[in-house]
Amino acid sequence: MPFFNDINLNNWKESEIWTDSLWIIDKRDKTGKHDGFYHGNFVPQIPRQLILRYTKKGEVVFDPFVGSGTTAYEAETHGRHFIGVDIQKNITDQVRLKVDNDKYFSEIITGDSTKDTTFSKINKILTDKKKKNVSLAILHPPYADIIKFSGLDADLSNSKSLKEFLNSFSLVLKNTISILENGRYLAIVIGDKYTNGQWIPLGFYCMNEVQKLGLTLKSIIIKNMEGNRAKQNKEGIWRYRALSSDYYIFKHEYIMIFKKN
Ligand SMILES: C[S@@+](CC[C@H](N)C(=O)[O-])C[C@H]1O[C@@H](n2cnc3c(N)ncnc32)[C@H](O)[C@@H]1O
Numbered sequence: 001m002p003f004f005n006d007i008n009l010n011n012w013k014e015s016e017i018w019t020d021s022l023w024i025i026d027k028r029d030k031t032g033k034h035d036g037f038y039h040g041n042f043v044p045q046i047p048r049q050l051i052l053r054y055t056k057k058g059e060v061v062f063d064p065f066v067g068s069g070t071t072a073y074e075a076e077t078h079g080r081h082f083i084g085v086d087i088q089k090n091i092t093d094q095v096r097l098k099v100d101n102d103k104y105f106s107e108i109i110t111g112d113s114t115k116d117t118t119f120s121k122i123n124k125i126l127t128d129k130k131k132k133n134v135s136l137a138i139l140h141p142p143y144a145d146i147i148k149f150s151g152l153d154a155d156l157s158n159s160k161s162l163k164e165f166l167n168s169f170s171l172v173l174k175n176t177i178s179i180l181e182n183g184r185y186l187a188i189v190i191g192d193k194y195t196n197g198q199w200i201p202l203g204f205y206c207m208n209e210v211q212k213l214g215l216t217l218k219s220i221i222i223k224n225m226e227g228n229r230a231k232q233n234k235e236g237i238w239r240y241r242a243l244s245s246d247y248y249i250f251k252h253e254y255i256m257i258f259k260k261n
Pocket of ligand 1 (some may be wrong): 064067071085091111114140142149150
């Protein structure tokens, strides 16, 4: 029985946990507090699978790019404590109103996850709650500049170059790893992008940043991606453009799992 989850191996055939490296998710779960309003959010099934696989009830889940709170609501539903950060005050204010703090705490911080000052606040919360560290970190950063989340300079989606984006991402990683329990897991959810006719393997660059900080890569999961093109019925136009050129249309993103040794 793994020490890091509550999966009942006596009943393993009934388990709802996915163990394959290909996740085809046909529709977003919009039940409970998930409403899917936030452009650039991930489907709740991603944090759900990660929380159930890599944490036990009563442990702390951390998300330094909390956005519309998808990870927060999943943590709450599954009986995990939660700490989340986002740089946009309007969005953290909304999430803070939606989480409940009944049996499990859910702390939503407005701040910049590249900064030590933000993590001083997190360390204070952990001390106040009598927790030494977090047991799982889920990072869903902006995919560089694909979606501009805000006008704030410190927003990673406003990085002026790939190098600047990766430097900032690495700072968030360092801070996150400093509060992650040894022997536990960190997941990044990331996709690639095209710039000036060139495929930029953002996912692998980000993977590299985590590995440089000494974490062990455990899995690369490929997940299908149904983006705005499908929603706007623009798939035909994109297929035509791809056929008349030399590229393929993005249909996947990565969920990469690392272990802190
Ligand atoms: C891809 S979204 C995360 C979406 C989230 N997983 C959800 O389901 O709603 C990335 C988030 O990172 C936030 N962000 C960008 N730079 C940041 C920074 N330096 N510190 C904290 N949050 C940041 C953006 O405001 C945005 O909400």
